[in-house]
Amino acid sequence: MxxxxxxxxxxxxxxxxxxxxxxxxxxxxxxxxxxxxxxxxxxxxxxxxxxxxxxxxxxxxxxxxxMAKRVADSGVIATTFKKRLFEQRAFAVPILIIISFAAIIFPFIFSTYQTSIMTTALIYVVLGLGLNIVVGLAGLLDLGYVAFYAVGAYSYALLNYHFGMGFWAVLPIGAGLGAVFGLLLGFPVLRLRGDYLAIVTLGFGEIIRLILENWNDFSQGPSGIANISRPSLFGTQLGLEANTVYLYFIMIGFMIFTIFVVNRLQNSRIGRAWIALREDEIACQAMGIDKTRTKLNAFALGATWAGMMGVVFAAKTTFINPASFTFLESAIILSIVVMGGMGSIVGVIVAAFILILLPEYLRAFSDYRMLLFGCIMVVMMVFRPQGIISNVRRTYRYGNNKGQDINHRETEEV
Amino acid sequence: MEYFLELLLGGLTRGSIYALIALGYTMVYGIIGLINFAHGEIYMIGAFTALIIASVLTILGFNHLSILVLASLVAVIYSAAYGFTVEKVAYKPLRSAPRLSPLISAIGMSIFLQNYVLLAQTSDFMPFPNLIPDFDFMEPYAHVIGSSELVILLTTAAVMMLLTVLIKFTKIGKAMRATAQDKSMAMLVGVNIDRVISVTFIIGSSLAAIGGILVASHIGQINFYIGFLAGIKAFTAAVLGGIGSIPGAVLGGIVLGCTESFATGYVSSDYEDVFAFTLLVLILIFRPAGILGRSTTEKV
Missing domain, CATH: 4.10.820 (Translocated Intimin Receptor; Chain T)
Incomplete structure (x- = not known):
């Protein structure tokens, strides 16, 4: 019936x-x-x-x-296979070893083209992880993330064009400029409520793009900047093929570095402050956390990562123009974070690979890419707001294992 | 002086379109506290539906007036239906979710609708038939104000008046005001919240469709992307006037339209869109409650 x-x-x-x-x-x-x-x-x-x-x-x-009813009734969240995969060392260590081995041999097995695509995917992984700090941990919806990406890319392109500065010299400058722009934008708007922030960052992203498009003397307008030099290895320029592999390993390094930093941040004092701020702003302030400063930290850190990735992006493509930094790019990065699960590192990595590699390999399907991204955002929010791989928050337990369930139930009820 | 007058009228026309779209934002925000990102797309769909219907009717050989009436009517109905459906699909299941969830869902909806029109129709600019006839009596003033501008101003004024009457004097208007004030209290005194929210979306979407038809026949071409900019600008207008306030949206729209018109006329037309965004950032910094809005303190 x-x-x-x-x-x-x-x-x-x-x-x-x-x-x-x-x-x-x-x-x-x-x-x-x-x-x-x-x-x-x-x-x-x-x-x-x-x-x-x-x-x-x-x-x-x-x-x-x-499910919600069952959890509310019993108070115990079932240990799923997924959870075991990430929490138990016996599972996690061999998997990590296999993945890192695969990552190392990847460029030597597959063609330059494949390596290049993989590098792009890795850039999105790091961008996703960077935005994850802002959106996932601190709960600030940033729709102009691509602006900081553009800042990084243009700082490398321009410094390289005018002064011939190299990749490694500009990398910290790009990161710093990203942070400065993050602070400049964040300072006035972070006092506002969350939804205003979304619109202002969206507007800011557009302003940056429009300025880059119209200020011809500064950025060469829509025609963009070409012939940006590729990164050098101890002062020597590599060939195209070797350089692709080199860039791939740079990105692997970046990814590991980002994962390490984000992971450490998550459980640090400031990371916990972000999560607390995301959950309840007023209670958080009552606990003595400086709201503006904490938010500003998150915002600037996210922007730093975008700035760095911008430099890498400019070095990878050797050509940039304002068309690479539209709102859609921000939307792609946001859907990576949303799909992966806000605050979840593994989720973001998996989502970035799915969302970037799938349309790349299924060409017929690439027209429907943006349609799908929009769909994913809605569907994820309605059916699975925690993302494909939800973030497992560290829980502190006391007493022996027997008492675990009781403790758990208590916290659940509180 | 004439140049000034031309810019002023241009600004008013532009502003009244912004106001029409801003009303949808402000009404929805007033009632469920959500920035309906997909609202710009509803406006775009309204314009597209009008374009399709008008083109079909033109080919089938209908006369001018019946095309205008039928196309507008169908476009308004369809926009309202889209607004209603978007609310049911993307926002209703998230009513009790954290603030960020419906916002992300709204952005997703907006991207989805844009690409839906892109894939089902075309990515090119489509020529929009001029639905608004040229009036003969306007000829002496043609150098200052065109017929379509006059129609836009008059229609907007009429629609605003209707809306004011609806909200002030009808039962559903009363229910809407009650819901905006206090949702749970309204529920307790027997207001059907779901219905009120649906009606709000329907009204807001219809207004956006009217704006879409007017602006499309004024400019003469549309594509799937027009909703994005119009949406942000209308939102700016809503914030400028004080979000949640209906007269505020109108005032904000007109202020924004005039600012843009004068700025492009006297400063530079390259940065047309930058002015709107800069204005938005400035208001949010110095007067986040807007011109007519009152700042509220959040109670625990």
Whole structure:
């Protein structure tokens, strides 16, 4: 009976969506040649898809509620396979070894093209981890993250173009400039409520892009800056192929460094302050945490990472123009963080690989990339706000193992 | 002087469009405290639907007036339907979630809708038929104000008046005000919150559609991306006037429109969009509550 009603509801939903998408999906007009194209096939497609999706959505929402109820009843969160994977050393160590081995031999097995794609994916991993500090840990929605990325990229491009400065010399400068811009933007707006911050950062990202596009004397406008030198190894310039491999290892290094820093930050005093601030601002202030300063720290740190990655990006592509730094780029990075699970390091890494590599290898599917990213954000928020791999917060327990469950239940009730 | 007048009228026209879209933001924000990022996309879908219907009717050989009426009507209905559906799909399940969740969901929805139109239609600019006829009596003033500008100003004024009446004097308007004041209290006195929220989205989306049709036939071309900029600017207008306040949205829209018009006229047209963003940042720094808004302290 219940199944029947949900079928009926889903049927109605599919009728509604067929109506809703009718003008845009079915009709296509060419006003100049006066041709109307009726694509009835699309209507059936929409109807069928929305019917299935509605059924699935109903099922998952029900399941989510059931799970929440079960957790609330028993107070014990079941140890899943996933959790065991990350918490127990016996699992984690061999997996880490395999992954690092694979990472080392990767550029020597696959072609330069593959290595280059992998490097791009790694850049997004680090960008995701950087944004994760801001969005995931501190709970500040930053929609202009790409602005800091642009700052880094342009600082390398311009310093290289005018003064011939090398990659390693500019890297700290790019990081520093990113941080400075983060502070400059963060200082006035961080006093505001979260949703204003989102819009202001969005506006800021656009301002930076528009300035880069229009201020021709400074940034060479939309035509961009070409012939940026690649990173050198102890003063020697490598060939194109060797350089791709070199950059890949630089990125691996960056990733390890970022993971280390973020991981250490998460459990430090400031990291806990961020999480506390994300959960409840007022209670946090009452506990004596300087709200503005803590937020500013997160913001500037996130921007530092974006600045560094900007330098790497400019060195990798050797050509940059303002078109690389649109809002969509910010949206991609944000969807990596959202999909991975806010605050979860492993989740962000996995999500970055999925979201960047999948469209790269499934070419037919790459047109639908942004559509999918939008979809992911909505679906993740509705069905799984904790992301694909949720962050396991460190819990402090006392007493013997027997008392564990009781302690757990107590904290749950509090 | 004439140049000044031209810029002023241009600013007012621009501003009234911003105001129409800003109303949707401000109403939704007033009721559920959410920045509806997808609102700009609703505006774009309104304009696109009007374009499609108008083109089809033109090809089928309808006369001018019936095209105008039918296309506008269908566009408004469809925008309202989209607004309603977006709320049900992306925001309703998240009503009790942390603040960040519906915001991210809204951004996702906005990206989704943009790409949906891009994939189903085209990424090129589409020529928009001029739905607003040229009036003969306007000819002597043509160098200062065009017919479409006049229509935009008059329509906006009429729509604002209707909205004010709706909110001040009807039962649903009363329910909306009650919900904006205190959601749980409104629920206790028997207001159907879900319905009020749906109605708010429907009204806001219809207004955006009207704005979309007006601006599209004024400019003469649209593409899938117009909603993004219009959305941010309208949001700026809403914040400028004080978000949550309906007269504030109108005032903010007009102030923003005039600022942009004068800035592009007297300073530089390269940085047209930068002015709006700079204004937004400045307001948020110095007067986050907006011109008409009152600053509230959060109680624990």
């Amino acid at each position: 219940k199944l029947l009603t949900s079928f009926k509801k889903s049927f109605l939903v599919s009728i509604w969506f067929m109506f809703l998408t009718f003008p845009i999906m079915v009709i296509r007009v060419n006003p100049i040649e006066e041709i109307i194209e009726w694509r009835w096939w699309n209507m059936l497609l929409v109807g069928g898809c929305s019917f299935v999706l509605s059924l699935l959505g109903r099922y998952f929402l029900e399941k989510k509620e059931l």
